[in-house]
Amino acid sequence: MDLGRLQFALTAFLHFSFVVVTLGLAPFLAYLNSRAVFTRKPALRPVFDRMTRFWGQVYVINYALGIVTGLVMEFQFGLSWTGLSRLTGDVFGTTLAMETIVAFFVESTFLGVWIFGWHLLPRWAHLLSFYVVTATAYASAYWIMVTNGFLQNPVGFAKRDDGTMYLTDLSALLTNEGALPALYHLAAASLGVGGFLVAGASAWHFLRGTDDPEVFRRSLHGGVALGLGGVWLAVLNGFTQLSFIGDQEGKSAAVHGDAEALAAYQAEMTELLGPGDWAPPEWLSTAFMTMQMAGYLAWTIAFVAACFFFRRRIEQNRTMLRILLWTIPLPFVAVLCGWLIREMGRQPWAVYGEVAVKDALSDISAGSMLLSLIAFVSVFAVLAVIDWVLIARTVRRGTSRMFLGLTLGDNPEGNGPTGGDGSRAERDEQGRRTASDTDAGTLSPLPPL
Template sequence: MSAADLARLQFAATTGIHWLFVILTMGLVPLVAIMHTRAAYTRDPVKRAVRERMTRFWGQLYVINYAVGIVTGLVMEFQFGLSWSGLSKFAGNVFGAPLALETLIAFFAESTFLGMWIFGWGRMRRGVHVTLIWLVALTAYASGYWIMVANGFMQHPVGYEVRDGAAYLTDFGALLTNSSALVALLHIALAALTTGGVFIAGVSAYHFLRRTTETELFRGSMLLGLWVAMVTSFFVVIVGEMQRPVIERTQPMKDAVLENSGVAEVQAQLVKEHGPGDYVPWQDTLRISMDAMTIIGNTVSTITFIAVILLWRNRLMRWRPALWVLVASVPFPFIASVGGWVVREVGRQPWLVYGELTVEDALSHVGTAALAVSCTVFIAVFLALAVTNWTLITRFALRGPDATQLGSTEPLPDDAPDGPGGDAEEKQPLPAF
């Protein structure tokens, strides 16, 4: 393999693995926030206890995924300097700011709010505690926005001018409102919520198959997960189609390959615009990825729609074949999201910054042997982290709420005196998690 192939393989593998953490994080955190809000403001003490256990159970799975995933995210941006110094030199003045803001939000604001939420059980007024998890959700999506702003510039560069071989930002507003970033962000947000909903529904279905005694907890989880997944999986297909006019306008070769029409004509046009070269990406890879994403998206939408209908009179919880289908559906959104990522990234080849910087020109001057070692080490570490993450998630998900350590403080008595903010909450020892 050439140095360029190794560098591309390393970045593709590490980014793809990291994305599996990100999409579950973005998908779970709003649902955990909804659960916590309902638990905090439920007056019935029995229902409140069930909903709090629900929040802590799913919150612990979210925290595991976030904690391991943040490690993979720490090294992502270092690869710009390790393997793609040409990209940093050309576009660093433009997307350096979005990446810096993403780092501040993800590794400072989001982590701070999450840490306060984790250790705030039994120590904060309920309004403050609920606000923290919503701030975690907000910063998670804000982080995604800044990443898509940087990626959107690479897909469709706007608001810049080239001086002395480097791009300089001239219109920050154009960068922030890049259509290639905004429509894709909405598509990703819906895909993440679909992933979170299917995950919750699948794990809940497994516990019903085991004839769990936590019927109310997992029924409520199943209800929330299926409704969210059904609605978002329907709209994720619609928003996905909304990207086609943007792609047709900004990346005609990607559109031609996906339509399987006019590839030769677009190739000739790009040669006239940018000089000799092969501007056709890997056609089979692109089409297979697109087909996989489309088929899986429609399948998940159909499954969740039928499952919501079966919720009537709790028929779903008693029909074991349907429960097994929900369990088997858990990996589907992850596979579809990776397919979508491949379509977005591979489809713009051979450009790293479309129309301005090719992959070959962006590659660092690093020897093939050094890149081979780097590629092997990076992929091995990321695979180990992914295995660790899913081993922990699977273990705690299958054990159920009894194994939950998040927020494991002694419950407050119903007649406890009001705290500083008027809520019946006293200071408790720090939770074990």
């Protein structure tokens, strides 16, 4: 049982780090793409186009590798948690299926349209495809939180004689108080993660001396604003989570570090489930304190950074730039501590008050569980390292070497920040000049295709 819990905790922990980046960057990219399409200042259109392409690369890398970790997460229900699937699959299997349809079919399809439709689709249609991507990303998060909300606060079900659950009230399941407030909190925290990632990466470019200051100045300001707003909303929504924590005795006792209440809860669970270590871990109070401190500190840093917006002082203040660079992990720490509290505090229940963790496990040996633990965690760790290495390399290259949105005349090795960002008329003119040169024999003697 301990191996099974550790396996799910570590894989969920790593997968979740991909999810929050995706949710945090998607609205920011939608905004940049909208400015690139609808801005009334022609001089700004290439700037926003480069910003969209640059941060879109980070999004695509993170999304592609995150998809793989999401697949493994669902495999675990059939490998390690068949008891949970058998007893409750008729309820939360519906919401998991909806998440799969939304994420893997709709979101992935339209992301492909956005990636490969650059300069081929009308600009408004290309933009619309990413709005669909953003909407389905949050729809996917909704279905996942509805599924998790049922595990936290089971509603809308009845039990058969054999103990299996079946759905009786879809409305109660979809509006579960264990899901919707947590979704708002998660969405806001993800915006904070995305904002600080953008701000920190932009700060790095100013510290090293960027060759595209306009792109990274606007990115820096946008990232700080997004991080400030996201963290502040997460703090406000976090207070609603405290009332929900109070409904779970063991979680409440662990979060508040109440040793006496934890001992009473352990005695109650021992009487109900038999001998065992059933109380949530005491270190959840440390995780709760760390989450709060990280959130407040991130908000303070973003607020101070925003005060430097005037007269472009933030780009010139190397101390502030270094602080923003080193603050990138801070929102991740807050988000992951919150997830640990939500999941570990549910001990000893897989479905709170209904299905114990020991009954949710598959009937397999400890050796088999250990083997799958090593395999899954190793794969996830490798994917996480690859993700961050690729993102770091992409960020370091800047806007002069971008792969997203390349056109026929672009040089992917980089000829400055303007490649591939001209207007449609400029590209057509370039094509006419190329055709003219070809006809005059100044290029290759090969016949035209």
